Amino acid sequence: MRFSSDDPAGRRDSYHHGNLREALVEAALRLIGERGPGGFSFAEVARAAGVSPAAPYRHFRDRNALVAEVARLGYERLADELEAAWANGAPDPVAAIENCGKAYLSFARRDPASYAAMFETGFPLEEDAMLLRASERAFGVLRRAAEFACNTHRIGGVRPPPMMVALHIWALAHGIASLFVGRGDGTRRRLPMSAEDLLESGLLIYLQSLGLTSA
Amino acid sequence: MRFSSDDPAGRRDSYHHGNLREALVEAALRLIGERGPGGFSFAEVARAAGVSPAAPYRHFRDRNALVAEVARLGYERLADELEAAWANGAPDPVAAIENCGKAYLSFARRDPASYAAMFETGFPLEEDAMLLRASERAFGVLRRAAEFACNTHRIGGVRPPPMMVALHIWALAHGIASLFVGRGDGTRRRLPMSAEDLLESGLLIYLQSLGLTSA
DNA sequence: TGTACATCAGTGAACGCGCGTTCACTGATGTAC
DNA sequence: TGTACATCAGTGAACGCGCGTTCACTGATGTAC
Numbered sequence: 001m002r003f004s005s006d007d008p009a010g011r012r013d014s015y016h017h018g019n020l021r022e023a024l025v026e027a028a029l030r031l032i033g034e035r036g037p038g039g040f041s042f043a044e045v046a047r048a049a050g051v052s053p054a055a056p057y058r059h060f061r062d063r064n065a066l067v068a069e070v071a072r073l074g075y076e077r078l079a080d081e082l083e084a085a086w087a088n089g090a091p092d093p094v095a096a097i098e099n100c101g102k103a104y105l106s107f108a109r110r111d112p113a114s115y116a117a118m119f120e121t122g123f124p125l126e127e128d129a130m131l132l133r134a135s136e137r138a139f140g141v142l143r144r145a146a147e148f149a150c151n152t153h154r155i156g157g158v159r160p161p162p163m164m165v166a167l168h169i170w171a172l173a174h175g176i177a178s179l180f181v182g183r184g185d186g187t188r189r190r191l192p193m194s195a196e197d198l199l200e201s202g203l204l205i206y207l208q209s210l211g212l213t214s215a
Numbered sequence: 216m217r218f219s220s221d222d223p224a225g226r227r228d229s230y231h232h233g234n235l236r237e238a239l240v241e242a243a244l245r246l247i248g249e250r251g252p253g254g255f256s257f258a259e260v261a262r263a264a265g266v267s268p269a270a271p272y273r274h275f276r277d278r279n280a281l282v283a284e285v286a287r288l289g290y291e292r293l294a295d296e297l298e299a300a301w302a303n304g305a306p307d308p309v310a311a312i313e314n315c316g317k318a319y320l321s322f323a324r325r326d327p328a329s330y331a332a333m334f335e336t337g338f339p340l341e342e343d344a345m346l347l348r349a350s351e352r353a354f355g356v357l358r359r360a361a362e363f364a365c366n367t368h369r370i371g372g373v374r375p376p377p378m379m380v381a382l383h384i385w386a387l388a389h390g391i392a393s394l395f396v397g398r399g400d401g402t403r404r405r406l407p408m409s410a411e412d413l414l415e416s417g418l419l420i421y422l423q424s425l426g427l428t429s430a
Numbered sequence: 431t432g433t434a435c436a437t438c439a440g441t442g443a444a445c446g447c448g449c450g451t452t453c454a455c456t457g458a459t460g461t462a463c
Numbered sequence: 464t465g466t467a468c469a470t471c472a473g474t475g476a477a478c479g480c481g482c483g484t485t486c487a488c489t490g491a492t493g494t495a496c
Contacts, residue, residue, distance in 0.1 A: 014457095014458070015456075015457050015458055015472080015473065015474085016457085016458055016459080016471090016472055016473065017472075017473070018472090020472075020473080036253075036336075036337045038251075038253045038254075039253075041448075041449060041450080042449080042450070042451095043448070043449055043450070044448090044449090051473070051474090052473065052474050052475060053449085053450080053451090053475090054451080054452080054453090054473075054474070054475080055472075055473050055474080057450095057451080057452095058471080058472055058473070059472090062450085062451095063450090116337075119393070119394075120335055120337075121251075122251045122331075122335075122397070125403075125404065135404075160420075163407060164408070164413065164416060167406070167413055168387070168413070168416070168417040168420070170390070170394070171387055171390030171391045171394060171395075171413070171417070172383070172386055172387050172390055172417075173390070174390040174393065174394055175385070175386030175387055175388070175389040175390025175391070175393065176382075176386045176390070178334070178389065178390065178393055179334075179385070179386060179389055180386075182337070188340075189340065189350075191382070192378060193379070198379065198382055198383070198386070201379060201383075202383040202386070202387075202421070205375075205383070205421055205424045205425065206417070206420055206421050206424065208424045209420045209421065209423045209424030210420060229490095229491070230439080230440065230441085230489075230490050230491055231438090231439055231440065231490085231491055231492080232439075232440070233439090235439075235440080256481075256482060256483080257482080257483070257484095258481070258482055258483070259481090259482090266440070266441090267440065267441050267442060268441095268442090268482085268483080268484090269440075269441070269442080269484080269485080269486090270439075270440050270441080272483095272484080272485095273438080273439055273440070274439090277483085277484095278483090
C-alpha cells in the first residue's frame with residue numbers, strides 16, 4: 001500500500017493505488033450502509049475511493065459486479081461465523097443451533113450493509129458461480145447442524161427430514177433479521193423484546209417439538 | 216375515466232387523465248415487478264402512464280412517496296386477505312393460523328411487486344403515518360390470531376405470550392416468502408419442496424410445541 | 431337552462447447535473463537478461 | 464548489479480443521455496348565479 005501516512009481521505013503518493021479492489025469494496029460497503037444497495041453510482045464509489053471514474057472498470061465489469069462481490073464476501077464471512085458458532089455441535093446440538101442463531105443475528109447487526117447486499121438485491125444467484133457457492137457454504141453449516149441434531153438427539157417417533165429443519169431454522173432467523181434488525185437509524189420495526197431473545201425462544205419452541213431438548 | 220375505447224397504451228381523448236393517481240400506482244407496480252423497487256425513475260413512470268414528466272408532481276411529492284403509496288396499498292390488501300384467511304378462528308385456531316400462512320405466501324407470490332415495495336425498501340416506516348397504520352393493521356390480524364389461539368387451546372402448563380407467538384409466526388412466514396418466493400424469473404433460491412409446504416410444516420411443529428393441536 | 435368564472439390537472443420546454451462508458455495516454459512495477 | 468522493456472493500473476477528457484425539477488401555460492370541469 002502506498003498511502004501517504006496521514007491521509008484518511010484516500011489521496012495517494014503513487015500513481016497506482018495498490019489496493020483499489022479492496023478499497024472499492026470498502027467504499028461500496030460504506031455507501032450501502034448509508035443508503036442501501038442501489039443507493040449509489042459506480043462513479044460515486046470511485047470518487048469515494050479517491051480515484052478517477054474510469055478506474056473501477058479495471059476491477060469490476062459494472063456496479064452489479066461490485067455489489068455481487070460485496071455479497072460474496074458477506075456469505076464467506078457468514079459461513080465462517082456460523083461454522084465457529086456451530087463448533088461441531090458442542091456443547092450439545094440444541095445449544096449449538098442456538099449459537100448459530102445468535103451468530104446469524106450478530107452478523108446482520110454488525111454488518112447490515114453486507115446483509116443488504118446478500119439479501120435485498122434481487123440478484124440472479126445462479127448466474128454467479130462464486131456467489132452461489134459462497135451462499136451454499138453458509139447454508140451448508142445450517143444443514144449439517146440440522147442433520148447432526150436430528151441424528152443425535154432424536155429418540156423415538158418419526159425422524160424429521162434434516163433439510164426441512166435446516167430450512168425452518170434459516171427462514172426463522174432470516175425473517176427476524178430482515179424484519180427487526182436494521183441499519184442503525186431505526187429503519188426497521190420496533191420490538192417488545194430483543195431480536196436475539198425472539199429467535200432464541202422461537203428456536204427452542206420449535207426444537208422442543210421435534211423431541212430435541214437442551215442437555 | 217376518459218380513455219379512448221381501444222387504446223391500451225394509455226393515450227387519452229381528453230386533456231385531463233381523470234385517473235392519473237391510480238395509473239401511476241399501477242405503472243409503478245409493473246416497473247417494480249420488472250426491475251425491483253428503485254429500478255425506475257419518476258420520469259419513467261410518467262412515460263409509462265402516457266403523461267408528461269411534470270404530471271406526477273400533482274399527485275406525489277417524489278418517487279419515494281409513490282413507492283410508499285404502493286407499499287401502503289399492499290399492506291391494506293394483505294391485511295384484508297389475512298383477515299379473510301383467519302375467519303375468526305374457524306374451523307379451529309391452528310387451521311386458521313395455517314390459512315393465514317397460506318394467505319401470506321399467496322400474497323407474496325401473486326403480487327411480488329407490492330411485497331418488494333413493502334419489505335425491500337428501507338423506508339422509515341415511522342415517518343409515514345398512513346403507511347405505519349396499514350402495516351400495523353396487517354400485523355394486528357396475526358396478533359389477534361395468536362391471542363385467540365393461546366387463549367382457546369392452551370390447557371395446562373405455562374401460557375406463551377401471544378405477542379411473541381405472533382412475531383414468531385410472522386417472522387417464519389416472512390423469512391420463507393423473502394428467501395424462496397421471488398419474482399417469477401427464478402430470482403430466488405431453489406427449494407426441495409413448495410414454500411407452502413415448508414411454512415405449513417414449520418407452523419405445525421411450532422404450534423404443537425405450544426400444546427396447540429389441530430382438531 | 432345558460433353563462434361566467436374559479437379551480438386545478440396536465441403540458442412542454444427548459445435548466446443544470448451526474449452518470450456510464452470509451453479512449454488514447456501515462457507512469458509505476460517487476461522481470462528477463 | 465544494472466538496464467531495457469512488457470505489463471497493466473489509473474488518468475482525465477470527452478460524449479451523449481436521461482433525470483429531477485421549475486415554470487408559465489392551457490384547457491377541461493364543475494359550480495354559482
